[in-house]
Amino acid sequence: MAYNVLIVDDSPAMRSFVRRVLELSGIPVGQFLEAGDGQQALEVLHKQWVDVVLTDLNMPTMDGEQFVRHMEADESLRSIPVLVVSTDRTDQRVQQMLTLGAKGYVTKPFLPETLREELERALGDAHAGH
Amino acid sequence: MSAVVVGVADCRISADPESVLITYALGSCIAVLIHDPVSNVGGLLHFMLPESAIDREKAKQNPYMFADTGIPLLFRSAYREGADKRRLMVYAVGGAQVMDPANVFNIGKRNHLAMRKILWKAGLLVHGEEVGGTASRTVRLEVAGGRVLLRGAGEDERELPVSLHPRIGV
Amino acid sequence: MPVTEMEQVLSDAAAEVLETMFFTSLAEEGEPVPPITGPLVCPNLSFRGPCSGRLGLRIPLETGRQIAANFLGLEGSEVTQSQLQDVLCELSNMICGSVLSRLESGSIFELLHPEIGPGETAGSPAVSRTLALEDGVLEVWFQWEAAP
Numbered sequence: 001m002a003y004n005v006l007i008v009d010d011s012p013a014m015r016s017f018v019r020r021v022l023e024l025s026g027i028p029v030g031q032f033l034e035a036g037d038g039q040q041a042l043e044v045l046h047k048q049w050v051d052v053v054l055t056d057l058n059m060p061t062m063d064g065e066q067f068v069r070h071m072e073a074d075e076s077l078r079s080i081p082v083l084v085v086s087t088d089r090t091d092q093r094v095q096q097m098l099t100l101g102a103k104g105y106v107t108k109p110f111l112p113e114t115l116r117e118e119l120e121r122a123l124g125d126a127h128a129g130h
Numbered sequence: 131m132s133a134v135v136v137g138v139a140d141c142r143i144s145a146d147p148e149s150v151l152i153t154y155a156l157g158s159c160i161a162v163l164i165h166d167p168v169s170n171v172g173g174l175l176h177f178m179l180p181e182s183a184i185d186r187e188k189a190k191q192n193p194y195m196f197a198d199t200g201i202p203l204l205f206r207s208a209y210r211e212g213a214d215k216r217r218l219m220v221y222a223v224g225g226a227q228v229m230d231p232a233n234v235f236n237i238g239k240r241n242h243l244a245m246r247k248i249l250w251k252a253g254l255l256v257h258g259e260e261v262g263g264t265a266s267r268t269v270r271l272e273v274a275g276g277r278v279l280l281r282g283a284g285e286d287e288r289e290l291p292v293s294l295h296p297r298i299g300v
Numbered sequence: 301m302p303v304t305e306m307e308q309v310l311s312d313a314a315a316e317v318l319e320t321m322f323f324t325s326l327a328e329e330g331e332p333v334p335p336i337t338g339p340l341v342c343p344n345l346s347f348r349g350p351c352s353g354r355l356g357l358r359i360p361l362e363t364g365r366q367i368a369a370n371f372l373g374l375e376g377s378e379v380t381q382s383q384l385q386d387v388l389c390e391l392s393n394m395i396c397g398s399v400l401s402r403l404e405s406g407s408i409f410e411l412l413h414p415e416i417g418p419g420e421t422a423g424s425p426a427v428s429r430t431l432a433l434e435d436g437v438l439e440v441w442f443q444w445e446a447a448p
Contacts, residue, residue, distance in 0.1 A: 010413060011393070013371065013386040017321070020373060024255050026216070058393075058411045087397025093408050108394050109320035113255055117293060181434075240325050240434070247323035251373045 002030035003123060004048065008041040008055040008067065009085070018054060018085070018115065025116040027123065038067025045077055052122050057086040057093070065097070072101045081122040085115070131272070136161075139195040141175040143207045147274035156224035156267045158238035160245055162201060163221040163269065165276035166213035172273040173213070175204040179237065180244030197244040205252070220254055221278050221290060223269040225261035238262065258292045301403070303427055310429040310440045313398035318433070322391060323370040327432035334437045336360060336430060341384065342419040343392040347400060349409035353426075353444040355396040357388065358419055363436030364388050389414035395440060 007018050015034050022029050033048060035041035039062040041055070053071070057064035064084060071077040081103040086093070089107040097105055104118045136142045136153040144151060151174040153161050162175045175194060182189035182196040193199035209215065222245060225238035242261045249256065258278065260267070265282040269290075272279070278290040301309075318324040327333075341364040344356030359367070362376075368387040369376040379387075392414045400409050428441035 011386060011390045013368075013383065013390045016372060016383075021255075024253055060413055063410075087394055087401075087411065088408060089397070089401050090406060090408055092406065108397060109317045109322075111320060112250065113293065116255060236328065243319055243323065243325045247370055250323055251370075253373070 002028040003051040004031040004033065005029055006033040006035065006041060006044055006048075006050045006053045008035045008038065008053065008059070008064070010036050010056065010059045014056065014085075021112045021115050022119070024112065025119070027116075027119060038062030038064060038070065041067055042070055042077075045071070045080070050080055052119065053080055053082045054085050054119075055082060057084060057088055057097075065100070068097065068100050068102060083118055083122045085110070133270075136174045136176050138176055139178050139192050139200075141173065141194045141200060141204050141207070143171065143173040143204075143211050144273045145169065145171045145211050149273045150270050151273065152268070152270035154268045156269065157226050157228040158224070158241060160197070160222055160224040160238075160241045160261065161269050162204060162245060163223070163271045163278055164204065164208055164213070165219045165221075165271060165273070165278075166208070166217045167219065167276050168217050169212040169214065170274055170276070171208055171211045171213040172271050172276065173204050173208045174269075174271055175200050177201070177241070180240045197241060197248055201245065201248045202252070215254075218254070219257045219276060219292070220249065221271075222256055222259040222261055223267055223278075223280055223290070226263050226265055226267070228264060228266065258290045260290060306427045306442070307429040309399055309402050310395075310427065310442055311431060313402060314395050314429075314431055314438075314440050316398055317391065317394045318367070321371065321394065322367050324367050325434045327434055331432050333430050333432040336437055336439050338362075340419050341388050342417045343385070343389040343414050344417045345389075345392055345396055345414035346412045347396060347409045348412070349400075350404065350407045351444055353442065355392060355399060355440070355442045356417065357392050357395070358439040358441070359388060360436060360438075363433065363438055366435055367391065367438075385416050389416065399442060 007015050035044050037059040055064045083104045084097045084102045085106045087108045094105045103122045106118050131150050132148050134142050134149050134151050153176045159178050165172045177197050177200045178195050180197050182199045189199045225242040227238050267282050269280040279287050281287040315326050339361045341359045346354050365376045368379045368384045371387050426443045430439045
C-alpha cells in the first residue's frame with residue numbers, strides 16, 4: 001500500500017519541505033504530485049489517483065478556499081481528504097475551511113512532526129473512504 | 131536489569147537486552163535517546179552545548195559535549211551495533227531553562243534547536259520529546275523493548291508518550 | 301501601537317518562524333547586532349484585508365544561504381540561487397502571516413505572492429527591526445498603507 005499525495009502551494013520551497021517530511025516520516029508514498037495553485041491542482045486530480053491533498057490558501061489564479069469548494073462540489077473528488085496548510089491562523093478561517101470539508105488544518109510555521117501527525121490522521125480517513 | 135550510567139557529555143550504545151541506559155540531572159543539557167525495535171539496539175547521548183565551533187579543541191577531546199559532533203557519533207555507533215536508520219525511534223529530553231555556571235540563559239532552548247537542525251539535516255524526525263520547562267530531569271531507556279521513562283525533580287517516574295510510529299514494511 | 305511595541309512584534313514573529321521551520325536561532329539578548337552589509341536578498345510581499353500594507357526582509361547573502369540550507373536540510377554550498385530566493389520568499393510570507401496574526405488576531409488577510417526586490421522600499425518603512433542571529437543578521441520591515 002502506497003499513497004499518492006498532492007501538495008498545492010505556490011512556493012516550490014514549501015512543496016520541497018512537505019516532500020521531505022513525507023520521506024522522513026516513513027509514510028509509504030507512491031507518487032508525490034505538485035501543483036502551484038488550485039486550478040493546476042484540479043487538472044492533476046482529474047488525471048491521477050490521489051489519496052490525500054495538502055493545500056495552501058493564499059495562491060494566485062485559484063486560491064485554496066475556491067479549490068476546496070470545487071473539490072466538494074465534484075462527486076469524484078469529494079471523498080479525498082484535504083489538509084489545509086496556511087499562515088492564516090484565525091479561528092474564523094480554520095472553522096470556515098473545516099466546514100467546507102477540510103479534514104485538518106496546520107498553521108505555518110509548523111514542526112515537521114506536527115505535519116506528520118496530521119497527515120497520519122488524514123490518511124486514516126483515506127483508508128476509511130476506500 | 132543492569133544500569134549503564136551515561137554521564138554529562140557522554141554517550142553509550144547497548145544491544146544487551148538486560149541493559150538500561152540512564153542519565154541524570156538533565157538541566158539545560160539534552161539527552162538524545164534512540165532505539166531500533168527490531169535489532170533492539172539502544173543509545174543515549176547526553177550533550178551540553180549546541181555548536182562545537184566555540185571550542186574546537188574541546189570538541190576533539192570530547193565530541194559528546196556538543197550537539198553537532200555528538201549526535202552524528204551517536205547514530206554511527208548505533209549503526210555499527212546493528213541499528214537500522216529507517217527503523218530508529220528517536221527521543222529527546224531536557225533543554226530546561228536553568229541558570230548555568232557561565233550564566234548563559236536559553237542554552238536549553240538553543241540546544242534543542244541545534245538538535246532539531248541536525249536531525250532534520252540527517253533525515254530524522256523525533257518520535258517523542260519532553261523539553262523546556264525549568265525542572266531538571268532524569269531519563270532512562272530500556273534496551274529490551276525501547277521504553278523511555280523519565281522523572282522531573284520531585285516527581286514520580288512516567289513513560290514518555292510516543293507521538294509518531296515508524297511505518298516499517300507497510 | 302507605539303513603535304517599540306511594534307518592533308517587538310516583528311522580532312517575536314520572526315523568531316517564531318525562524319526557530320520553528322528554518323532551524324535558525326536568534327543570538328542571545330544583549331549580543332551586539334551586526335550591520336547589514338554586502339550583497340543582500342530582499343524578499344517582500346503585500347497584504348490586503350481590513351487594512352493593507354507590505355512586509356519585507358533585508359538579508360545578507362551568506363545569512364540567507366545558511367537559512368535556506370537549514371530549511372532544505374542541505375549544506376550552504378548545495379543551495380541554488382533559485383532555491384535561495386524561493387526559501388527566503390517563503391520566510392517573508394510566514395513572518396508576515398505571524399505579524400498580522402499578532403496585530404489583528406481576528407481578521408483575515410490575503411497575502412500576495414512574495415517577490416525579490418531591490419532592497420529599497422518605496423517611501424520609508426513605518427517600522428523595522430534588525431535581528432542578530434546565531435550566525436548572521438537580518439532586518440524585518442513593515443509598512444501600513446491606507447485602509448481600503
